[in-house]
Amino acid sequence: MTTFSTISKHDLLWLRDRAVAATDLSVLIADARLPDTPIVDVNPAFERLTGYGSGEAIGRNCRFLQGPGTDPEAIRRMRSAIDGSRQFTEVVLNYRRDGTPFWNELNVSPVHDADGTLSHFVGLQQDVTERERANRQLQLLVETSELMGRSNPPEDVLKAVARVIVPRLADYCTIHLRGDDDAVSWLTTSGVDQNVARAIGDFEHEQTAEGNTGSAVATVMRSGTPIFRKSSAQTLGEIAASDAYRRLLELHEWQATMIVPIIASDHVFGSISLSQVKSGFAFTHAHFTMAQDVGRRIGGFLDSSRLMRNAQAALVARERFLSTAAHELRTPVASIKGYAQLLLRSLDRGTLTRDRLRQAIRTVDASVARLSSLTDDLLAMSQHGSREMPLRIEPIHTVSFLASVANRSALLYDHRIIVNTSAADGYFAGDVAKIDQVMSNLLSNAAKYSEPDKPIMIEATRDGGGVRITVRDVGIGLHEDELQTIFELFGTSAHPSASSMTGLGLGLFISRNIVERHGGRLWAESAGRGHGSSIHVWLPPSPPEASSDAPGRARPKTA
Helix, strand or coil: CCCCCCCCHHHHHHHHHHHHHHCCCEEEEEECCCCCCCEEEECHHHHHHHCCCHHHHCCCCHHHHCCCCCCHHHHHHHHHHHHCCCCEEEEEEEECCCCCEEEEEEEEEEEECCCCCEEEEEEEEEECHHHHHHHHHHHHHHHHHHHHCCCCCHHHHHHHHHHHHHHHCCCEEEEEEECCCCCEEEEEEEECCHHHHHHHHHHHHHHHHCCCCCHHHHHHHHHCCCEEEECCHHHHHHHCCCHHHHHHHHHCCEEEEEEEEEEECCEEEEEEEEEEECCCCCCCHHHHHHHHHHHHHHHHHHHHHHHHHHHHHHHHHHHHHHHHHHHHHHHHHHHHHHHHHHHHHHHHHCCCCHHHHHHHHHHHHHHHHHHHHHHHHHHHHHHHCCCCCCCCCEEEEHHHHHHHHHHHHHHHCCCCEEEEEEECCCEEEECHHHHHHHHHHHHHHHHHCCCCCCCEEEEEEEECCEEEEEEECCCCCCCCCHHHHCCCCCCCCCCHHHHHCCCCCCHHHHHHHHHHHCCCEEEEECCCCCCCCEEEEEECECCHHHHCCCCCCCCCCCC
């Protein structure tokens, strides 16, 4: 038969008191029958946990443990449970007597008397700061990784990361970025007080716009070495480059600051500045390690984004190169084809003369030579990774060059070519094959967008030391907004008749690129639809020593 030891009720209560006093679990008892449910008893563990003695706690509602960082929604849930006499467990941010915050896992149970009437609440408290810190930091890494996994613009991702960092890791977070020219720019500031965050952002934006970044950020940007310290007068001075900015930080009692680089492969993309104010946690080395991890993750993300942009740019450059190469090859091929057809027609009609045959053969020979030169250029570009055809700059005699262009074009198009170069005798500097390609493109467009038998004018004048060449037609003309768009990649006229014409809209785009590489300009003028168009080319003069009339003068270049 089992026997039980007997204990008096008095001894049992004494034992319970001793057990409550001895436990490491904080215990408080509040009287539900009194206004505002004041605390009527606490155990020593409560005093150790909160820093408040029993005499300071008894008679007060336990809300005195709350502070500016306590979640209002958590307070609402607790109040609702107490009003409903329900048991609840809540993890809430509380503050010790010295202002130090801690995460408190609070379990509250209602106690009823013999009549079933609610008389008290018993609260059990446990410091779960380390657990919550680890959970929140893990959540920070998870959310940061999720943000960087989305296909949003990098700057938008970084702004979202700053919002996630607050308040999990810091009270305020500012992100700076370093450009390709090493200039530092402010991106975003997020904080527990958005009014303060906006003020900080205004100061940072003003500082970086003036190239006057705080020295602490500049140091991290330059060296990639993080900064971790408690705030002091010196630290605030290193953050704020103006007295007004410094007074703002002092007013809000900056407590601790750390700045970590956004870094990948030894390249510093920017920095993350994290700060705590008086109401927040003091930074620990665990925070510092976490911040560095976030900086490296963001750095890896920005590095990947940069590589992706470079890859996309390389693809665009490749397509542009292929289009350009095809277009450059098309010009001599079209010339060979055109003269071959001309010879066949002349032969069939019996109009083939010795002079015409000689001119055709010379043109075909020149076009074959150009094809050979282009092939050499393409091979050179392939071997050296260049994206542009090399230029062979020589003095070009304006009158001879344009006469050659006009004579050749008169046989290719059903238009009368009128040349006026009387005001442009002299030389300009250029690659004769490339400038010939420009002229071929301009004349081809003029012929394409004007009716057969309509004249095309080629005029040249001296202009600002260089030469301005104008190709003018009396065709469909251009609207004002087309004066620029026709020079864009794949740009063509919006005129209905243009849609039925062959061409990819590359000619003028390539021509402008060629002219600008020569240091020149290419632009269009038109009085409007139905009034024709004028395309102007300005090219720089040839150096005097290359085109002077002195002995040894360079031979005039023609197409």
